[in-house]
Amino acid sequence: MTQDHERIDELLAGYALLALSGPDAEEADRLLSEHVPSCARCHATLSDLQALSGDLALAADPVAPPDTLLPRLHRAIDEVPLAGRPPRRGALVGLAVSVLALVAMGGLSFTLGNRLTDAETRAGTALEILSLMRSPGAEPVSLSPQGETPASSGLVEVSAPNVRRLYLASERCPEPAPGKAYQLWLGGGGTWVAVGEMFRPEGGVVLLELEVDTSTYDEIWITEEPIGAAPQEPSTDGLSWRADL
């Protein structure tokens, strides 16, 4: 038995290091399903070896990731809602209730805060927006409805200098035409750049968070665009809102 366990220990060490192949890997798989779960000794050995494997990473010098990595992560997080947890948009809507009401911004009166069930998410994200609102130079910008766009459909942009984040909010945003969605554009020097994914309101509510540095742009424009297309420039027909930054 002792000899068996010595052999198993060696296999488990190789397994913890991802260094097994061929028959050894197959035997380790078998041991992990048939023996280890019922053997306290091997179970403890495997846990120790796996913890050690994690700590071995510290032997490598830490290296600062590129500045672009965290914004990429934020974007990826926003793109995929979390199963079993409040969706990002819901969280932000709830936050908008307290934060925007707190600053009495533009007469907005969101009413969807009761969608939230996770107080931690609410509190955590509230700090993000509060932090942004407290940033020097932060101020909400009301976007003006263009053309036939209903006058009551206010959209508000919130950003701050030196903060690579922009929030877009509305409580009465009309549904876009069938087959269409809204696209946010930022403009500067006569050039427009599509920012973020296209979006549609939910029950009239829009609340977007985008990782972007607005300091290099002069204007913001929301336009109605065909879903599935990758618009190269803002459409001039359909609903739209626009403002100087």
Added chain:
Amino acid sequence: MREEDLPDLELHRRLSGGDRLAFDELYRRFGGSAYGVALRVTAQELIAQEVVQEAFLAIWRAPEAFDPARGAFRSFFLSLVHHRAVDAVRREERLRRRTERASNLEPVVGEDPAEDVVTDAYLGVRRKEVREALATLPVEQRQVLDMAYFGGKTQAVIAEELEIPIGTVKTRTFAAMRKLRAALAGEDEG
């Protein structure tokens, strides 16, 4: 569970609630170490960035994968990064292209981390402990550990490259792990 690991537990608890600030704190705390090991294993900046991104997204989307009863969050997360790095390097079949430097696990006791990397003091303490423990290993044991862990090589490949029986590789590997485990636990290795 060491007292130094408790802040990580709190971070994980907040992460489980979808707390974005906790995610950012996790990134600040482990981003440098994660990117460091990913870069060491893959020796490719873009691949290392993908590895780190995948690991952070994985823990964000499935924080329940970490079981506090099974050890420190630090070990779990860095192990996750390492696994993904090894997977990536094997997938890309770049094992033979990497430089000797990238797979050289010469422990550097007392070396300071890169100046522009933000790391917690406690991670620095653990890093020093790990490096000091590695320095106690016989060269032949450290070599197989290095080739497996940072080289991403299987024991069969290591045996072939070193021209030694695979049984010897297995024995040296486990002996190295046993000594490291004892050293890091503050035990006398028998």
